[in-house]
Structures are given as C-alpha cells and as structure tokens.
Amino acid sequence: MKIYVDADGCPVVREAVKIAKEYDIGVIVVKNYAHEFIDPYATTVSVDISRDSADFYIVNRVKKGDIVVTQDYGLAAMCLSKEAIPINQNGLVYNEDNMDILLNFRHLHQELRRQKKYYNKAKKREKEANKKFEDSLRSLIGELLNRA
Numbered sequence: 001m002k003i004y005v006d007a008d009g010c011p012v013v014r015e016a017v018k019i020a021k022e023y024d025i026g027v028i029v030v031k032n033y034a035h036e037f038i039d040p041y042a043t044t045v046s047v048d049i050s051r052d053s054a055d056f057y058i059v060n061r062v063k064k065g066d067i068v069v070t071q072d073y074g075l076a077a078m079c080l081s082k083e084a085i086p087i088n089q090n091g092l093v094y095n096e097d098n099m100d101i102l103l104n105f106r107h108l109h110q111e112l113r114r115q116k117k118y119y120n121k122a123k124k125r126e127k128e129a130n131k132k133f134e135d136s137l138r139s140l141i142g143e144l145l146n147r148a
Helices: 013-022 053-061 073-081 096-114 127-147
Strands: 002-006 026-032 043-047 067-069 085-087
Touching (some): 002 013, 002 053, 043 053, 067 073, 073 085, 073 096, 085 127
Parallel strands (some): 026 043
C-alpha cells in the first residue's frame, strides 16, 4: 500500500505525510513544479505545470489498494477504476455509490459557470476540517490493514 497525494491545491499534504509516517507507509507527493514541498519522509515528484499532469502521473502508477488524496473527482473516478481508494481533503472516501452524483454535480457547476450563473467563493478552511481528514485517513488505513 502507498499513499499518493495530488498536491496541487491540496490543503492537507503535510497531514497526509504525517499519517503515512505514523503507519510506515510510503507516500508520493505529486505536484507541479510551481509548488514548493519538501519533506524527508515523502517522495516528491514534480510534473509539468500543464493541466492534469499530476493526475495522469498518479493514475498511471496507482495500484489496487493504494490510497489517493485528491479533491479532483475525475482523478478519483479513474483511481476507483483501478481499485485504488481515493479520499478528499475533507475526509470523504470516494466510492462507486457516491461518484456518479459527484461527477454530475461537477458537470452541472461547470455548465453554470460557463453561462456565468454560478460563482463559488471558497470559504476559509477551518482547523476542524483537517482533523476530520486525519481521522478519516487513519480509519481508512486501519480498515485496509485489518483486511490484509
């Protein structure tokens, strides 16, 4: 088992690395070269700044049972097809049951933005969200280790 982190715009990179270290699990942080990240425990991979470079790097290497930290529904869907387990920055574990509705919402919001009818002002992230992510990731790892 490895943990891949889609680090471009991810607010929980350090938390994911910290938890990977606790469980002695390899962690690969994939970022474009415009982002800075250094941690001696993590393997850091810099990819091209073009759209979806980090996503394609991850999906081409992820294996069954790996964990992928991402907020990208498209990457999460591709990881599910490879039997990896995607989780978002808020601790939501993506699965076959919730993926269709999430992809439909993404499509709907894209259409509304194109029509200039939808504007989403992101709220400031609260510390409780990081705690929820950490709890969910630990729970997921525990579940996977118990299965093995």
